Amino acid sequence: MSASIESVIVVGASAAGISCVRQLRKGGFAGSITLIDKDENGAYERPPLSKQVLMAPATTAQDILLIEAAELDELNVTSLYGNALVELKSQSREVVLASGETLSADAIVLATGGEARRLPIEGADLPEVLVLRHYADAVKLREIVKPGAKVAVIGGGFIGAETAASLAKLDVQVEWLDAAPLPLAHLLPEALCEELVKHHLDAGVKLTTNCRISKFTNEGDAAVTIEFTNGDTLEADAIVLGVGMLPQMPFITDDASKELLLSSAGGITVDETLATRIPGIYAAGDVAAVTQTDSTTTRHEHWQSAQHQGEVVAATILGSEAPEEPTHWFWSDQGDLHIEMAGHMLPQSEYLIKREEGDWPVYFSVKDNRMVGAVSVNNPNAVRVALRMIKNNVNAEPEKLADPAVSLRAQMRG
Numbered sequence: 001m002s003a004s005i006e007s008v009i010v011v012g013a014s015a016a017g018i019s020c021v022r023q024l025r026k027g028g029f030a031g032s033i034t035l036i037d038k039d040e041n042g043a044y045e046r047p048p049l050s051k052q053v054l055m056a057p058a059t060t061a062q063d064i065l066l067i068e069a070a071e072l073d074e075l076n077v078t079s080l081y082g083n084a085l086v087e088l089k090s091q092s093r094e095v096v097l098a099s100g101e102t103l104s105a106d107a108i109v110l111a112t113g114g115e116a117r118r119l120p121i122e123g124a125d126l127p128e129v130l131v132l133r134h135y136a137d138a139v140k141l142r143e144i145v146k147p148g149a150k151v152a153v154i155g156g157g158f159i160g161a162e163t164a165a166s167l168a169k170l171d172v173q174v175e176w177l178d179a180a181p182l183p184l185a186h187l188l189p190e191a192l193c194e195e196l197v198k199h200h201l202d203a204g205v206k207l208t209t210n211c212r213i214s215k216f217t218n219e220g221d222a223a224v225t226i227e228f229t230n231g232d233t234l235e236a237d238a239i240v241l242g243v244g245m246l247p248q249m250p251f252i253t254d255d256a257s258k259e260l261l262l263s264s265a266g267g268i269t270v271d272e273t274l275a276t277r278i279p280g281i282y283a284a285g286d287v288a289a290v291t292q293t294d295s296t297t298t299r300h301e302h303w304q305s306a307q308h309q310g311e312v313v314a315a316t317i318l319g320s321e322a323p324e325e326p327t328h329w330f331w332s333d334q335g336d337l338h339i340e341m342a343g344h345m346l347p348q349s350e351y352l353i354k355r356e357e358g359d360w361p362v363y364f365s366v367k368d369n370r371m372v373g374a375v376s377v378n379n380p381n382a383v384r385v386a387l388r389m390i391k392n393n394v395n396a397e398p399e400k401l402a403d404p405a406v407s408l409r410a411q412m413r414g
């Protein structure tokens, strides 16, 4: 462990920040740890916001806690919730908080994630136009969505699909709007997206694709009206935007820090150890734009990656070996459907293998007899096997994978 590190400030009490705090103590760090978050609800899981927090309206922030107060006490972590970092003085390693306090530490971890993106059109900040990033956002939506209400969900990605499916379970009239011709198709194999969309339509969701929205207004009889560029209109009680997120770093204000910390790709520039170019300043999770040794930059927006990066940044601060990078894995719950993905699905159809198994097919991406990706619906075991096959780089035979008579487990050893 670096002898000079006696204090660490972690800004952001979510997947990356909490895993960093846990790993610092696990790695033997005995100095002070201060955990800061602008959200007064503190450390809770974000994924349930578009799922059980909507579907089970009695769910409280306490039910989705990421870390209990008792564990924070045990780890001897000082938590300051409901207090935002407003200015980072990076050279002196100080944080100025909204409360007016200034704190300093030997190491500062920026795990500030992102905020939901709003469309750059008139009316995008009307009170009836909601987003889902914080617990309070989900509560606001829950208050509006009484049975029979009409809600327009904009965005054909995972959050749009999850929100549309969750609201449909509540007997809400859901109008799902996507700019693309087929929702989810930028993320999953097209054939699977078609089946998923059909499932959502059967569950009562109404979908409009290829939408071009020009503005939102709240001046008519309806709570809010969407105006499309072709002149059509759609009235609703609320709109939920699921159109991506923007990494958060407004606290980087001075020119020198901006130059060294901000990535042209969005986010905070770090190397593979998650260190920035300013000694003692680190970033992890959705906000971290990681430049690899081959000079490519990646910024992930997944729970598993944020959690892993929290562990990596702790190891960097401690001067210990970084934990092994897990095979990429992601899940999405859309109403009754539990989707899991391992590795990366290649867009080329020649690498796509379909396996008919149970109610939903499993899709694999196999290139040069090596599995690189898999996606399943309500079949987590298939993805468990795929994770092993990808990690161990075993021989994967497309014909056997496609054949439901050949057990997947039998193929795990290649």
Ligand SMILES: Cc1cc2nc3c(=O)[nH]c(=O)nc-3n(C[C@H](O)[C@H](O)[C@H](O)COP(=O)(O)OP(=O)(O)OC[C@H]3O[C@@H](n4cnc5c(N)ncnc54)[C@H](O)[C@@H]3O)c2cc1C
Binding pocket: 011, 012, 013, 014, 015, 016, 017, 036, 037, 038, 039, 042, 046, 047, 048, 049, 050, 083, 084, 085, 086, 111, 112, 113, 114, 132, 133, 134, 159, 248, 251, 284, 285, 286, 287, 300, 301, 302, 303, 304, 306, 330, 331, 332, 333
């Ligand atoms: C609705 C929703 C559903 C999701 N579902 C899934 C899913 O099913 N599967 C999956 O893999 N991923 C999912 N994700 C993505 C996953 O939740 C994120 O990748 C993960 O939370 C990122 O963690 P993070 O710690 O990097 O940042 P965040 O979770 O964004 O947390 C950042 C924290 O920093 C705090 N913060 C920001 N700025 C400041 C400041 N200036 N001062 C103090 N505190 C600050 C914020 O309040 C926040 O608590 C979902 C995300 C959302 C929003």
